[in-house]
Amino acid sequence: EPEVTQTPSHQVTQMGQEVILRCVPISNHLYFYWYRQILGQKVEFLVSFYNNEISEKSEIFDDQFSVERPDGSNFTLKIRSTKLEDSAMYFCASSEILAGGSDTDTQYFGPGTRLTVL
Amino acid sequence: AQKVTQAQTEISVVEKEDVTLDCVYETRDTTYYLFWYKQPPSGELVFLIRRNSFDEQNEISGRYSWNFQKSTSSFNFTITASQVVDSAVYFCALSEGGYALNFGKGTSLLVTP
Numbered sequence: 169e170p171e172v173t174q175t176p177s178h179q180v181t182q183m184g185q186e187v188i189l190r191c192v193p194i195s196n197h198l199y200f201y202w203y204r205q206i207l208g209q210k211v212e213f214l215v216s217f218y219n220n221e222i223s224e225k226s227e228i229f230d231d232q233f234s235v236e237r238p239d240g241s242n243f244t245l246k247i248r249s250t251k252l253e254d255s256a257m258y259f260c261a262s263s264e265i266l267a268g269g270s271d272t273d274t275q276y277f278g279p280g281t282r283l284t285v286l
Numbered sequence: 287a288q289k290v291t292q293a294q295t296e297i298s299v300v301e302k303e304d305v306t307l308d309c310v311y312e313t314r315d316t317t318y319y320l321f322w323y324k325q326p327p328s329g330e331l332v333f334l335i336r337r338n339s340f341d342e343q344n345e346i347s348g349r350y351s352w353n354f355q356k357s358t359s360s361f362n363f364t365i366t367a368s369q370v371v372d373s374a375v376y377f378c379a380l381s382e383g384g385y386a387l388n389f390g391k392g393t394s395l396l397v398t399p
Contacts, residue, residue, distance in 0.1 A: 201385065210392060211331070211377060216385035224385040259331060273319070275387060277331035 170194040172278035174260050180284045181250050189245045189281045191260030200243045201261040201275060202235065204228070211259065217243065250285045257282050289313065290380050290390035298396045299368050307363040307393045309378030315339075319381040320354065320361045325392070326374040334376075337361060368397045 173192045181187050193200050202214040215225040217235050234246045243262075247254055261275040291310045299305045311320065322334040335345060337354050345352045349366045365372050375394045379387040 199385070201387075203387075211379075211387075211389040213386035213388070226386065257329060261331075273381075274321070274333055274336050276333060277323070279328075279330040282329075 174278035174281050178282045183285055184249050187247050189258050191243045192241050193262030197262035197264050199263045202245045203259045204256040206256045252285050255285045289388045290378050292390035292393050294393045296394045301399050302367050304366050305368050307376050309361045311359050311380045315382045321379040322363050323377045324374045370397050373397045
């Protein structure tokens with residue numbers, strides 16, 4: 169069964185450093201998402217991406233964040249200058265279509281990357 | 287305002303008991319979509335079910351069942367004859383036709399032998 173994959177599973181970085189989190193969405197999916205989950209809290213939407221553009225972003229997704237689809241398979245989240253409060257689990261998700269009345273809009277999540285900022 | 291409320295923070299049951307996880311949502315849209323995801327101790331998010339706002343049929347999948355009631359804005363999840371492997375955090379989520387899933391805070395279910 170196709171699945172979303174994410175690398176690395178755990179990333180430790182120093183405050184102020186740049187990190188890139190990588191995701192490979194399900195191959196026939198067109199919509200890609202990043203969410204984060206601070207330890208013990210709910211999952212929060214960061215950004216969605218379609219047709220090489222950001223389609224929606226939350227207030228959390230400020231100028232220190234960026235997303236990119238550098239090739240036909242990878243989808244990345246870059247945090248330019250990490251802060252202590254960026255420590256969280258980051259989930260990538262993908263869906264075949266946008267929400268529109270069909271099961272193909274279901275977002276499937278990867279296993280997550282745990283980011284620890286020291 | 288919180289769009290998805292999961293009032294039960296933690297539930298503990300003994301194996302083989304039935305357990306219901308509550309989810310109350312808030313939206314002004316007439317078309318929306320509701321989801322349940324499971325997060326086992328290993329941390330991944332596993333999709334369980336999706337429901338459209340115009341489909342109030344309840345659904346049963348093995349030991350899992352879902353009760354969707356628009357009149358009370360609820361989408362509750364019942365596990366029948368719970369098992370230790372059901373121990374996880376369960377999230378209810380709402381999509382209002384856009385891109386973002388709005389998650390509840392989750393209910394942590396512990397099933398003990």
